[in-house]
Amino acid sequence: MDLEFSAAEQAFRQEVRTWLQEHVPAEPLESLETATGFAQHREWERRLGAAGLSVVSWPVEHGGRGATPLEWLVFEEEYYAAGAPGRVSQNGINLLAPTLFAHGTPDQLARVLPPMAAGDVIWAQAWSEPDAGSDLAALRANATRVDGGWRLSGQKTWSSRAAFADRGFGLFRSDPESTRHRGLTYVMFALDAPGVTVRPIGRLDGRPAFAELFLDEVFVPDDDVIGAPGDGWRVAMSTAGNERGLTLRSPGRFTAAADRLVAAWRAHGDPSDAALRDRVADAWIAARAYRLKGFETVSRTDDVGAEASVNKIFWSELDIALHETALDLLGPDGELAGDWLEGYVFALAGPIYAGTNEIQRDIVAERVLGLPRGNR
Amino acid sequence: MKFVLNAEQRMFGATLRELLSGAGVPDVLRGGDWRPLWSALADAGVFAVAVPEKYDGAGVLPVELVTALHELGRHAVPGPVVETVAAAVLLDRDPLADAWLPRVASGDAVVSVARPYALDADRADLVLAADGTDLRAAAPGRELTSLDPARRLFEVVPGEVLARGVDTGPAFDLATLACAAQQLGVGRGLLERTVAYAGTREQFGRPIGAFQAVKHHLASVLTGLEFARPLVYGAALAHGTPDFARDVSAAKAACARASYAAARVALQVHGAIGYTEEFDGSFSIRKARALYNAWGSPSEHRARVLAAL
Incomplete structure (x- = not known):
């Protein structure tokens, strides 16, 4: 058992880090949920695509880097640690593309994947x-x-x-x-x-x-x-685990946010507020847990299957706790527009989409714990 | 990277699981003598993995150690196991090591440590108490009554100085990690027991585990435990690095919470039977509460994590 990165993985990390240092926009883009921001994020996807970094986990023959799941985790850690823009292409890259790899025709792969990877079709x-x-x-x-x-x-x-x-x-x-x-x-x-x-x-x-x-x-x-x-149904469900498991919300996203939360606590936290201090620590601990769990997941040789639902429950609740803590740390400024508030609003949807957490808990109870099926 | 147990480590856990499943632990908990069980655990290598090879141990192997403590917690094994882990580190110095460590590894010596109370001090072969940087032998004082009847706690009366200039940090960190693993096992054992019960206990004409309210409680318990486990093994791998204390504290805070949540749900799902002392699972339910603040409260550990960042 170990947590060591190979020389190749470390070199890949360095390559990604260097590229991001040189290319991540100094000024944050507008929210990708606006017309202007969407266009800016599309342009960013094009730059990522041109650098061969938009779809690192895809097979080489489809324009990816053939990154292993662990290398993908490394990419994501670097990506979010660098404060790089949110991925407007995510639905296509992480949901549709894996479905095509499994079920698509050669013609579909050739038509759909290159413009997706290039950021031309969102x-x-x-x-x-x-x-x-x-x-x-x-x-x-x-x-x-x-x-x-x-x-x-x-x-x-x-x-x-x-x-x-x-x-x-x-x-x-x-x-x-x-x-x-x-x-x-x-x-x-x-x-x-x-x-x-x-x-x-x-x-x-x-x-x-x-x-x-x-x-x-x-x-x-x-x-x-x-x-x-x-x-x-079978075609869609063959990749539903992708969405609930690691690929929709990679650990790197949360470890980066937790590090920013700890920095905010250092800058603005009231040291006598032990309750808030505990929540800051808990958010950091949970982000670390999710990171380590990701390493466990990619180390496994068996199919994660329904356990992906455990992941989805955890990251969606972590995301909210993390952002709530940041807003509480900001006090009267917590309700004002800004990165933390945008992240908070985004996080609130987490327990609802990709199958509500109530559905996930049913799945966990029945398919992981083996409890009897019941009426919904 | 291979962040899963290897075949030998899995085998070690499976061997202990088999041993403990047939060891009649509930009878031991209800007044039997735990020393025979202690010897059996020692023979299986539980204490050897906390003792260097030159003192007849297997070397200090944190991953194996937490694997063992997880199984011991799962079966609510009594006795000062975590304390003996701390003692193995505290005693690893001249001239104490030659006299004590081979006996600790073989299970011949049970050592307790006051923190502040000493578990099973009356039955231990040695009780240690840290007094600043002095390490003292201690005698059992007044017996206290814990919620967990398997935790027979004693005040201690410090005696002769065994060593001076002792940094208790490494010993207490390793013991804290062992306790976190024990808590994780307590929680896992309670979850397994409760899932089995919910699948057979019927009300309104069906197993109570078919009701969503029960399912969701149990799914939340599993989620807590599943994400506490990697913190425990991650901390074990950080042994000997500057991050060890931080990672141990992260694991302890998470395991305390996950284990206690498992205990609350176990009690709730079992209903009135869960509230009785005749229920075997009640040993684990009570242990989860007792261990919650043992070896540092979650709040102390969270503060230590933040201070280390």
């Missing part, structure tokens, strides 16, 4: 519907067979990044006779295609971080179906 996810949130299998937006493809109709919602993104991916009911998990098809579509209406939704701070999508007979060619028609 992807939004389209899973939830007004009546299908936690119960995703209740979804009703449909795909109707037509000559050469499908026509999509219905409504999607809570579609992150969709206010400004280029394309979307999601599940549609392609067999009108089907129920639940059967008869669904995984589809990619353009957000500016005829028949698509995007209605941005302001999140708690008013920024349009997500959107409703209204689809009216939107044509999608067969080439943009991933996996077999009707097999969409």
Whole structure:
């Protein structure tokens, strides 16, 4: 058992650190949930892509660096420690791309991946519907067979990044006779295609971080179906663990935030406030725990499976605790616009998206602990 | 990097688990003599991993040590195990080492340490008390009553000076890590016991573990324990580095909280039976509370973490 980095891993860390030192914008970008900020973040993705650093974990043949999971953790540590901008391409890079690696055709890989890695096409996810949130299998937006493809109709919602993104991916009911998990098809579509209406939704701070999508007979060619028609649930779930596990929120993000919190405590903390001091320490300890847990995860040879849900519960609660502590440390300034407040608003969504923490606890109880299934 | 136990380390834990599962620990806890169990644990190598090789130990092996303490905690093993770990470090100096360390490694000597009270001081072969930088032998004084009946605590009366100029830090840090691992094991044992109970105990015509309220309690306990464990093993790997004290404190604070949360949920899910002394799990429920502030409170350890950053 050890926590040592190899010479190659250390060299990779140094390479990433050096590049970031030279290229991370001195002035923070605007929030990526605004039109201007989104454009700035897209430009940043293009710079990352040109440097070969946008998709380090992808296989080399698809334009990545073939970084091992541990090297990816190293990249993420350096990325967030450097204060680099949030990743506006994340949905595509960490969710759609792994799905394509597993189920995509050579043609799809060749068409979709290079512009994604280059930052030219930003992807939004389209899973939830007004009546299908936690119960995703209740979804009703449909795909109707037509000559050469499908026509999509219905409504999607809570579609992150969709206010400004280029394309979307999601599940549609392609067999009108089907129920639940059967008869669904995984589809990619353009957000500016005829028949698509995007209605941005302001999140708690008013920024349009997500959107409703209204689809009216939107044509999608067969080439943009991933996996077999009707097999969409299995295709989507094969990478759901990615989102709940490490890839959605890497440890580097939290260790960097915890280090900033400790620095803020040093600068502004009241040493006599033991309760707040304890929370600062707890946030740092939890971030370290998540980092070490990440090293454990990438060291394992067995499938993490449903244990990814334990991760999702932990990081989403850590993210909120960390930012709440920072706001309390700031006192009367805690309610004012700034990085901590933006991080806080972002963190508040964590226990809700990617499967609410209530759903995650059901999964943990039934599939990790082996408790009996019950009525929801 | 390989941040998981290797095959030998896993085997060590499995051997202890098997030994303890068949050792009748609940009977020992209800008034039996724990010295035979102590000897069996020593034979399995539990104390050798805290003693250097030249004194008949296996060398100080922190990963093996926490692996062992995790299993001992899981089975609520009584006796001054953590104290003996501290003593193994305190006694690693001339002329004490020759006389004591081979006996500690073999299980022949049980050593307690006052912190401030000494566990099983009346049954220990030696009781140590730190007095500034003096290390003294101590005699058992008044017996105290702990919530945890397996923790027979004594005030001590300091006696002869055994060594001067002793830095107790390394010994107490290693013992604190051992205690954190013990807490983690206490929590893990309680979770396993409670999951088993929730799967069989029926109310309203179904197992209570089918109810979401119960499931979510248990999922939260697992989450706490799963993220305390890497802190324990990470601290074990930091032994001998400048970060050791910081990492031990991080582990202790997290394990105290996770273990205590496991105890509260175990009590709640077991209902009234969990509140009785006849319930075997009650030893662990009480131990989780007793250990919460042992070897430094979570708040003291958090302060130590922040001070080290």
